[in-house]
Amino acid sequence: MTLKTNLIKARSHIIFLVALGCGLALVTAIDRSADTNKQGEQVGTQMAQFEDITPLPLAITGASGPDDLEYAQIAWRYFENNTDPTTGLVNSTDNYPSTTMWETGSYFVAVMSANRLGVIDEDEAIARIDLALDTLYTMRLFDGVLPNKAYNVRTGELVNYANQPVERGLGWSALDIARMVAALGHVNANYPALASKTARVLERWDLSQMIEDGQLIGGNIADGAVRRDQEGRVGYEQYAAKAMMLFGFDTYRAYDAESHLMVRDVEGQPIPVDTRLHRNITPAFTVSEPYLFDGLEFGFDARSARFATSIYAAQEARYRNTGILTAVSESHIDVAPYFVYSSVWGGGAEWAVMTFSGDRMDSRRTVTTKVAFAWDALFGTDYTRELITEIAPLGDPARGWPEGIYEADGTTNSSITVNTNALVLAALAFRVHGPLIRAHQ
Template structure:
C-alpha cells in the first residue's frame, strides 16, 4: 500500500490528533491570559474585569476545611417511616379542593401560594414513590391542579399572584380576601413551583404537555433579569420590580430555574453577598443584605434541606448544610435543648417567624417578617427534624425523631412542632411541614427527588 493510501486510511486519526493539540494549545493560551489578567492581592483589576477583593476569596475558603457529612440514603423504607408518611399524607387527603386541585396552605384554611402549591406537587410525587397512593391517583391530582395553573387569572396577565383562594382560584390578599389587581408576584415562590414542575415532568412524562401549557401561559421571562430573580411588588398602588433571593434561597431557586435553561449566574453565586458568622464553633453563611428588603440578614435550615432532598447537594451546599446542621446538634450537646430550627408557622399571632441559626445580629434569633425578635416562639420543627434525619441520619437526628414522633396525628397530619420555651405543641398544621416529611421519607428510600425516577 502506498504512502498516499496509508495517509488516506489514517486521516480520521490525524484529524483527531490535530484537534487535540489545537484544543490543548487553546487551553494553555487561555490559562496564560487569565493568569495575566487576574489581579494579585492588593492590585487593581485591569480595565473590563471586576475587582476580586481578598475578603471575597477568603470568605469561601472558610468552608474548604469542612468535611461534609455522608448522606444517609437507606434504599428502603422501615415500617416506622411508612407510618410517619401516612400521617403526613392524611393532611393532603383532608385539604385538597376537588374543583381547583389546589391545597390549603394550612389545615382547613383555603388560601395558597405558588410555594405551597409546589410543596403539594412534591408531596404527591413522594407519596407515589413510597407506595401510599397509586400512580393513577398521583397523575390525576397533579393534572387537575395543572389545569387550574394554566387558566387562573394572573397578576397583570404576567405571572401568578402572590396568593390565591383554593376554592375559587381567585386572586386574594394575605387574609384570603379578594383583591382586584392582586399583590404582585413572588419570584422565589414561582421558582420553587417551576422546580416542582421539573419533578412532575420527570416522574410523569404524560403530563409534560400540561406542564408546557403552564409555562407558556406564564411570562417567566419577566422575573429574570441579568442572572437574577426579579419579584413584582405593589407599593402605593404601583408595581415595583425588586431583586429577590438571599443566600440559600437564591441558590436553591437558581437551580430550579436553570433546569429550564434560564441564566441564573448571579443568583447562583453565593460569595458576592456572603459574610460568615461563627455559631457553636461552626462557620455559618449569612447574606449581608436585608431579606426581601425588610428583615435583617438571617440563616435558616429551609433552603438547604430543600436543596438536598430535591436536587441533591452540590459540593458547596453540602458544606453549608453540614455546618448549619452541626451548629444545631452542638447547641443540643452543650445545653440539652433540642434544636431543629427554620422558618415556621405559629398557632397564634403573628402566625409566622424565622427561627434562625444566626439572624439580626445574634445566634438563634427568632424574628418576625418585620425583623422584631420573638425568641419565645422558637420551635423544634417537625419538618427540619425529618429533613436532617433523612439527609444525615445521625444519632442526634434519631433523638429528634423520637421526641417529635408522638405529635403525629392520624386524623390531621403533623403539626409544626414543640415550642422550646415550655415544650407545648405548636399546633399549626401546614402544607409545607407535611410535604417536607413526605419528601424526607422518600429521600431515605430513593435519594434526591430529582433522581428518584431516573
C-alpha cells in the same frame, strides 16, 4: 407510523429533556467554575472558611425504616383533608383555603413522594397533579404576566394575604414561582405523560419578567405601579436559581452566593449569612429550609453540601453544649403573628427568632417537625434520631403533623401546614429513593 410523526408527537418530551440537560449542564459548569475560582482565593476570603468542612454523606438507605410508612400515612392525611376537589389546590394550613405558588409546589412534591413510598398509586398521583395543572393553566395572572402572590383554593381567584379577593392582585414572588417551577421539573422527570401540560402552564407565564441580569426579580405594587425588586438571599436564592436553570433560564448571579456572603461563627461552625437586609428592613437570617429542599430535591452541590453540613452541625452542637434539642427554620406558629423565622443566625444574633417585621420572638422557638425529619433523611446521625424520637408522638393520624414543639415550655406548636407535611413525605421518600429529580422507576 413514520419517524417524523413520532417525533412530532414526542416534541414536548424532547424539548423538556433538552432543557433539562442544558440546565443541569449550566449548574455543573457554574459549580466547577466556582471551585476553580475558589482555588485562587486568598485564605482570608469568606468561602475559604468552608474549605475544611467535610460534607456529611447522604443517608440514602434504599429502604424505609420500621415506622416510616405510618409516619408517611399521617402526613398524607393532611392532603386528603385539605385538597379542593374542584380546583385540585391544597390549603396552606389546615382548613384555611388560601395558597401560594410555594405551597402549591410543596403539594406537588408531596404527591410525588407519597407515590414513591406506595402511600398512593401512580394513577392517583397523576390525576391529582393533572387537575391542579388545569387550574394553574386557567387561573388569572397578576397583570396577565405571572402568578399572583396568593390564591383562593376553592375558587382559584386572586386574593390578598387575608384571603380576600383583589381584582388586580398583590404582585408576584420570584422565589415562590421558582419553587413551583422546580416542582414542575420534578413532575416532568417522574411523570413524562404530564410534560405537555406542564409546558403549556410555563408557556403562559412570562418567566422572563422575573429574571434580569442573572438575578431573580419580584413584582410589588407601590403607589399603583409595579416596583421590580431583587429577590432572594443566600440559601433561598441559590435553590431558586437551580430551579430556573432546569428550564434554561440564565440565573448566574442568583446562583453566586459568594458576592453577598459573610460568615458568622455559631457553636464553632461557620454559618453562611447574607450581607443584604431581609426585606430591606432587618439583617438577613440563616435557616435550615432552603438547604433541606436543595438536598432532598437536587442532592446538593459542592457548595450547598458544605453550607448544609455547617448549619446542621451548629444545631447539633447547641444541643451537645446546652442539652436543648434544636431543629430550627421558618415555621407557622399557633399564636399571632402566626409565622416566624427561627434562625441559626438572624437579625444580628445567633438563634434569633424573628417576625416578618423584624421583631424578636424567641419564646416561640420551635423544635421543628419538618427539620427533624429532613435532617434525619439527609444525614441519619445519632442526633437526628434523637430528634425523631422527640417528634414522633406528635403525629395525628386524623390531621397530619403539627409544626413541632415549643422550646420554652415543651408544649406543642399545633399549627398544621402543607409545607411541613410535604417535607415529611419528601424526607421519607428520599431515604429510600434519593433526590426527587431522579426519575421514579
